[in-house]
Amino acid sequence: xxxxxxxxxVLASFVAFLDGAIVNVALPALxxxxxxxxxxxxWVVDAYLLALGSLILIAGSLSDTLGRVxxxxxxxxxxGVASLACAVAPTALVLILARxxxxxxxxxxxxxxxxxxxxxxxxxxxxxxxxxxxxxxxxAFLAGPLLGGLLVDxxxxxxxFAVNVLPIAATLVLLRGLAxxxxxxxxxxxxxxxxxxxxxxxxxxxxxxxTVFALIExxxxxxxxxxxxxxxxxxxxxxxxxxxWEGRTRAPMMPLGLFRIRNFGxxxxxxxxxxxxxxxxxxxxxxxxxxxxxxxxALAGLASMPTAVVMLLLAGRFGTLAGKYGxxxxxxxxxxxxxxxxxxxxxxxxPFNFWLHILPGLLVFSVGMSVTVAPLTSAILGAVRPAxxxxxxxxxxxxxxxxxxxxxALAGAMLGGVLDFGxxxxxxxxxxxxxxxxxxxxxxxxxxxxxxxxxxxxxxxEEGTPDTGDTP
Numbered sequence: 077x078x079x080x081x082x083x084x085x086v087l088a089s090f091v092a093f094l095d096g097a098i099v100n101v102a103l104p105a106l107x108x109x110x111x112x113x114x115x116x117x118x119w120v121v122d123a124y125l126l127a128l129g130s131l132i133l134i135a136g137s138l139s140d141t142l143g144r145v146x147x148x149x150x151x152x153x154x155x156g157v158a159s160l161a162c163a164v165a166p167t168a169l170v171l172i173l174a175r176x177x178x179x180x181x182x183x184x185x186x187x188x189x190x191x192x193x194x195x196x197x198x199x200x201x202x203x204x205x206x207x208x209x210x211x212x213x214x215x216a217f218l219a220g221p222l223l224g225g226l227l228v229d230x231x232x233x234x235x236x237f238a239v240n241v242l243p244i245a246a247t248l249v250l251l252r253g254l255a256x257x258x259x260x261x262x263x264x265x266x267x268x269x270x271x272x273x274x275x276x277x278x279x280x281x282x283x284x285x286x287t288v289f290a291l292i293e294x295x296x297x298x299x300x301x302x303x304x305x306x307x308x309x310x311x312x313x314x315x316x317x318x319x320x321w322e323g324r325t326r327a328p329m330m331p332l333g334l335f336r337i338r339n340f341g342x343x344x345x346x347x348x349x350x351x352x353x354x355x356x357x358x359x360x361x362x363x364x365x366x367x368x369x370x371x372x373x374a375l376a377g378l379a380s381m382p383t384a385v386v387m388l389l390l391a392g393r394f395g396t397l398a399g400k401y402g403x404x405x406x407x408x409x410x411x412x413x414x415x416x417x418x419x420x421x422x423x424x425x426x427p428f429n430f431w432l433h434i435l436p437g438l439l440v441f442s443v444g445m446s447v448t449v450a451p452l453t454s455a456i457l458g459a460v461r462p463a464x465x466x467x468x469x470x471x472x473x474x475x476x477x478x479x480x481x482x483x484x485a486l487a488g489a490m491l492g493g494v495l496d497f498g499x500x501x502x503x504x505x506x507x508x509x510x511x512x513x514x515x516x517x518x519x520x521x522x523x524x525x526x527x528x529x530x531x532x533x534x535x536x537x538e539e540g541t542p543d544t545g546d547t548p
Contacts, residue, residue, distance in 0.1 A: 080250060081196045082205055085189040086212045087247040088148050091155060091240050092182040093213050095124070097220025100362040101377040102233040109233070110168040114488060114495075118292050121359060121484050123172045126288055127179025129477035130281040133329040134273060136187040136470020141272070144188045144195070149251055151184025156244045162237035187470035194457050194469070200399040202458070207395020207450040210387070219384075221362070225377030273329035279318035280329075284478065286311020288485050295488035330471055334460060339403075342521030343456040344472060346514040348479045350411050350448065353510030355480025356487060357418055357441075360495070360503045361434075367495055369428050379430065379438070386442035387449070395450030402524025403455035408515050410448030415511030417441025418504045425497055437504075444511070455522060483510075 103117040110116065139147045158177035165171035190209070197205040227235040290308030297304050322328040335341040358380075365376040398406050420437030453472070460468035490506060491499040 078196055078205075081192050082208060084148070084247060084250050085192045086209055087243050087250065088152065088185045088189040089209070089213045090216050091152070091243045091247070092128075092185050093216035094220050094243065095159070095178065095182070095237075095240060097216050097380070098224035098236045098239070099124075100359055101221045101224040101366075101373050102228050102236050103363065104366050105228045105233040105373060106171070107168075110165075110171065112168045114491075114493075115292065115296055116168045116172075117363070118484055118487065119168075119172050120175055122288055122292065122481055123175040124179040124182070125355075125477050125481040125484070126284055127176045128182050129179075129474050129481050130284045131180050131183040131277065132187060132470045132474045132477065133280065133467070134277040134470075135183040136191075136467040136473075137273060137327075137329045138184070139188040139191050139467075139470070144192050145251060147184050148188045148192075149248065151181050151188065152244050152247055152251075153181075155181030155185065156241055157181075159237045159240040159244075163234045165234075183470075186473045187467070190453070190457065190469040190473075195462050200396070203399020203450070203454045204392070204396045206454050206457070207392035207399075210391040210395060210450045210453065212388075216384075221377030221380040222374070223377070225372070225374035228373035230374075273322075273325060273327055276318060276321055276325065276329045279314050279321060283311045283313075283315035283318055284481070286314060288481055291482065291485035292488065295493060329467070330474075331464070331467065334464070334468065334471065337459045338521070338523055339455045339459040340468065342517060343407075343452060343459070344475045345521070346407060346411070346517045347452065347456070347472060347475045349510045349514035349517065350414075350452070351476035352479040352483040353415070353418070353507045353514070354445070356483040356490075356510070357504065357507035359484055359487065360500065360507075361421075363495055364424075364500045365430075365434075368497065368500065369430070379434065382435070382438050383442040383445065386439065387446045390443065390446035391450050394447050395454060398451035398454050403451035404518065404522040404524050406447050406451035407455065407518035407522050410444050410446070410451070411511045411513075411515035411518065412444070413447060414441045414444030415508040415515070417444055418508035418511065421504045422501045422508070424500060424504075428497075448514075452518075 099120065103120060106120065107113060107116050112119075135147065135151070155178055158174050158181055161174035162171055162178065165174055190206075193205050193209060194202060223239065224236045227233070227239070286307040286309075288311075290304045290311065294301075294304045299305065319332070322330045323332050335344070361379070362376050365371040365379055366373060371379070394406055394410075417437040417440030420440060421434055423437075424433040456472045457468055487503075490503055
């Protein structure tokens with residue numbers, strides 16, 4: 077049964093990761109057909125991340141309340157229908173709206189799939205399972221860009237969305253008849269409030285939508301435009317009210333008490349830096365290779381293969397080692413190594429040579445990410461109670477997606493509106509700084525001690541009492 081659960085978790089996450097990996101390489105082609113330039117490219121990426129980041133918290137609560145399998149099945153169906161809508165989108169606006177729905181489906185997939193692992197495996201086996209999950213879902217980054225490039229060059233960018241139907245169908249077949257222990261399938265049976273935090277979800281969505289809209293459109297309209305300032309201010313206000321509400325409601329979708337657990341709180345700070353760098357660097361790499369270096373889509377996709385291969389070979393091993401020796405060393409060395417890889421890419425100049433300017437740094441970055449990802453996930457999810465593994469996974473995924481969302485939204489400002497060799501070197505230097513910051517945070521904050529008893533604030537939240545902030 078454990079092997080089947082692992083494959084369900086892998087395939088369910090695979091479709092979400094495949095979509096993220098395959099879309100970047102198709103951005104130049106779809107904007108040539110639908111128009112809109114860099115702004116449309118940012119929105120095609122961020123519409124998905126916006127829905128994913130704002131809904132993944134409530135999806136984690138649903139996973140704990142309604143059951144992992146039920147929520148997974150709903151997410152797969154929503155994601156599949158939205159993928160087909162993306163494939164036939166007649167305009168950029170329709171595509172962006174369909175990407176929002178895709179993100180909503182993905183929000184139901186990732187926390188539930190990881191919660192299946194954390195509620196089925198324990199101890200060293202859990203670290204190994206998460207490492208295997210990381211390695212196999214990493215194949216999405218192997219198949220995605222290369223498959224996407226081939227489809228763009230020899231068929232149409234529209235097929236990159238239709239291809240999602242295959243892993244979705246396979247996962248639905250595996251889900252049939254999957255019987256989990258009642259405590260796992262019922263989610264937080266040991267104390268879940270059983271209610272959905274609708275106000276929290278609306279506040280988070282409004283806050284993220286307003287701020288991200290302003291960050292993307294400021295490059296075109298300028299910060300002096302009311303169309304930028306008003307959404308930005310209202311978005312920040314909504315996010316502030318969201319935090320206030322989550323600290324007082326009896327059924328929060330983001331229990332603030334969890335952040336008092338050391339590895340959970342510090343791990344999510346490290347996640348912010350690491351995944352902001354990963355999202356920004358990955359997007360800019362693909363766009364640079366196609367729009368500046370002149371690579372066709374298939375070759376630009378092929379350029380990401382070293383990362384996927386290295387992670388497939390190494391991520392599982394480092395997950396096992398982190399389960400045995402603790403995550404601190406790996407979470408410190410991995411991001412710093414990944415940042416060093418991006419610093420090597422800052423040598424890119426004319427005449428451009430991929431083998432000298434990009435590949436060495438890409439390989440160093442790939443090893444760094446292999447060292448980082450599974451220990452980071454294990455440290456964060458291992459710090460929370462099994463009954464809250466769904467919401468714990470959801471929070472961590474929300475942090476990573478929102479970090480990527482904001483980084484991509486700021487890409488235009490970092491580039492100065494133009495992608496060329498100079499702006500690319502600036503972007504990779506910024507990306508390197510993000511990774512190194514994640515390593516430094518981990519070095520000073522992460523502990524190798526076994527997860528201690530959850531603090532009283534987190535227990536209060538789990539049992540349905542409001543966190544007043546009085547617990548030390």
